[in-house]
Amino acid sequence: xxxxxxxxxxxxxxxxxVSASSPAASSAPRGSVLTSxxxxxxxxxxxxxxxxxTRVSFSASDASHSATVGVPATPSPAPAGLRVSxxxxxxxxxxxxxxxLAWLLRRNDxxxxxxxxxxxxxxxxMSREGEMSTLALNRLGSxxxxxxxxxxxxxxxxxxxxxxxxxxxxxxxxxxxDAMAPFxxxxxxxxxxxxxxxxxxRDAIAKARSQVAACVGCxxxxxxxxxxxxxxxNHAIAxxxxxxxxxxxxxxxxxxxxxxxAxxxxxxxxxxxLIAGERRGxxxxxxxxxxxxxxxxxxxxxxxxxxxxxxxxxxHANNEVGAVQPVAAAARAARAKNxxxxxxxxxxxxxxxxxxxxxxxxxxxxxxxxHKIGAPKGVAATVARRGAPWHKLLHGGGQEGGRRAGxxxxxxxxxxxxxxxxxxxxxxxxxxxxxxxxxxxRRVLLSELGAYGExxxxxxxxxxGVRFNGPADASRRLPNTVSVGIKGVSASVLLDALRDEVAxxxxxxxxxxxxxxxxxxxxxxxxxxxxxxxxxVRLSVGxxxxxxxxxxxxxxxxxxxxxxxxxxxxxxxxxxxxxCVRKHVGMVK
Numbered sequence: 001x002x003x004x005x006x007x008x009x010x011x012x013x014x015x016x017x018v019s020a021s022s023p024a025a026s027s028a029p030r031g032s033v034l035t036s037x038x039x040x041x042x043x044x045x046x047x048x049x050x051x052x053x054t055r056v057s058f059s060a061s062d063a064s065h066s067a068t069v070g071v072p073a074t075p076s077p078a079p080a081g082l083r084v085s086x087x088x089x090x091x092x093x094x095x096x097x098x099x100x101l102a103w104l105l106r107r108n109d110x111x112x113x114x115x116x117x118x119x120x121x122x123x124x125x126m127s128r129e130g131e132m133s134t135l136a137l138n139r140l141g142s143x144x145x146x147x148x149x150x151x152x153x154x155x156x157x158x159x160x161x162x163x164x165x166x167x168x169x170x171x172x173x174x175x176x177x178d179a180m181a182p183f184x185x186x187x188x189x190x191x192x193x194x195x196x197x198x199x200x201x202r203d204a205i206a207k208a209r210s211q212v213a214a215c216v217g218c219x220x221x222x223x224x225x226x227x228x229x230x231x232x233x234n235h236a237i238a239x240x241x242x243x244x245x246x247x248x249x250x251x252x253x254x255x256x257x258x259x260x261x262a263x264x265x266x267x268x269x270x271x272x273x274l275i276a277g278e279r280r281g282x283x284x285x286x287x288x289x290x291x292x293x294x295x296x297x298x299x300x301x302x303x304x305x306x307x308x309x310x311x312x313x314x315x316h317a318n319n320e321v322g323a324v325q326p327v328a329a330a331a332r333a334a335r336a337k338n339x340x341x342x343x344x345x346x347x348x349x350x351x352x353x354x355x356x357x358x359x360x361x362x363x364x365x366x367x368x369x370x371h372k373i374g375a376p377k378g379v380a381a382t383v384a385r386r387g388a389p390w391h392k393l394l395h396g397g398g399q400e401g402g403r404r405a406g407x408x409x410x411x412x413x414x415x416x417x418x419x420x421x422x423x424x425x426x427x428x429x430x431x432x433x434x435x436x437x438x439x440x441x442r443r444v445l446l447s448e449l450g451a452y453g454e455x456x457x458x459x460x461x462x463x464x465g466v467r468f469n470g471p472a473d474a475s476r477r478l479p480n481t482v483s484v485g486i487k488g489v490s491a492s493v494l495l496d497a498l499r500d501e502v503a504x505x506x507x508x509x510x511x512x513x514x515x516x517x518x519x520x521x522x523x524x525x526x527x528x529x530x531x532x533x534x535x536x537v538r539l540s541v542g543x544x545x546x547x548x549x550x551x552x553x554x555x556x557x558x559x560x561x562x563x564x565x566x567x568x569x570x571x572x573x574x575x576x577x578x579x580c581v582r583k584h585v586g587m588v589k
Contacts, residue, residue, distance in 0.1 A: 208417025
């Protein structure tokens with residue numbers, strides 16, 4: 001028998017058939033559960049000689065999953081004292097199935113075309129929930145039909161809160177979850193074991209290693225799986241520093257302290273490690289300044305290199321403003337000054353958004369992070385070029401070719417491999433879609449919030465109410481990131497007011513007159529004026545950002561910013577926040 005219900009995102013069908021003579025069924029051992037790419041769990045039941053085979057299938061957009069489960073054809077004898085009558089079974093089925101039937105009818109009723117509630121879009125036209133507005137279709141084009149780019153995810157929270165914080169973390173993509181499922185439900189063996197249960201997990205790690213290597217342009221044996229980006233970054237620095245120390249040939253060289261060059265806008269996983277190492281006397285470092293767009297000058301990197309420099313570490317793209325760094329040019333400048341210098345690149349934010357290739361970047365180490373590309377939190381990788389020195393931070397077993405001890409996290413490693421395979425498959429389409437989304441965000445924010453106040457610059461022109469931080473040239477920034485400073489607004493207050501409607505990040509935690517101290521270090525390094533730094537919001541889109549997310553998110557931010565400006569303007573001048581009354585653009589010190 002078949003029960004079928006259709007919804008926007010998924011179709012679920014269940015049917016059962018008796019197969020008394022099926023070879024697969026008759027050959028299956030007692031109590032066996034046969035699965036194939038399934039998210040469903042099954043209870044391990046004692047089967048009789050003639051099993052009932054039940055097939056459950058689920059399809060969502062372009063993905064499908066099925067499972068075949070062996071269940072008993074005849075129930076085991078009831079325990080002594082327990083008797084179940086036929087009327088009792090019928091009554092139990094009716095009452096037990098009642099809630100599900102009520103939910104099913106209610107869901108179908110809600111999905112009826114006449115029952116969908118219209119919403120007000122950014123431009124004022126009406127559009128139905130889940131459909132693209134005419135405005136969006138004209139600007140972004142129709143949603144791609146290949147793959148799942150731009151398709152909504154099933155979590156109901158996405159319907160009420162626009163998720164524009166992909167640089168913080170991504171949801172786990174459906175295809176990645178499918179790749180994880182066999183190692184959640186079926187294959188659990190320790191990859192280091194020698195028996196049959198280890199084969200599937202060992203093969204999964206090898207497959208993932210090849211997928212990651214193909215994605216970033218290196219050999220599989222150059223991949224070391226780690227737990228997070230911070231660990232990967234720490235491994236690279238520690239390897240270069242320890243190699244410098246171990247290469248000392250005499251007492252004079254042993255007294256030299258290794259030196260590291262970084263940019264001033266590196267991730268805390270880099271800068272905090274360097275600060276701690278310098279405090280302990282283990283190393284020294286130089287943080288090279290960036291320009292007003294957040295980009296470092298390769299020549300300045302070369303100038304910072306000394307005879308004691310063991311490593312240059314430079315992120316590929318900044319997580320806050322999206323500035324793409326000239327890594328290869330910086331690597332060449334550093335090696336021209338000191339041929340023995342090693343180069344590390346943190347590609348956590350760039351992978352999946354722009355091309356990342358180890359050979360093209362000319363680096364010795366590369367860090368990538370799973371939860372930035374559709375895999376779960378808790379998995380990352382370091383690329384260590386063949387011949388590059390390696391220093392172990394974790395000691396124990398011989399996993400990862402003896403480079404990192406600890407039993408491998410097979411579920412998450414399989415996920416990282418699948419995420420990298422998706423990047424390869426979508427590298428031509430996804431960046432274009434993300435850029436179209438951010439172009440629309442920029443357009444709405446500038447047109448709605450650009451005119452503010454009566455302040456004039458030296459030429460007499462009006463001062464804009466918004467400032468986009470980062471490179472003006474789209475080719476020098478990530479296609480998915482918008483860092484916008486909104487004048488006359490506290491970004492942290494704005495996002496707190498929108499916490500249930502828009503998910504984004506602020507460039508400053510600002511609740512008092514001392515707010516300048518908490519402005520992002522990246523904005524400080526770029527010299528962003530305080531008036532804009534305090535109101536900086538980072539919006540970042542991704543694979544499953546929908547057109548509705550863009551429209552709704554922009555509209556909510558515009559409305560909240562206008563309200564906050566109006567509330568502040570209504571205050572007596574002496575009570576207005578300092579960033580709203582300052583007449584001269586000052587730099588954060």
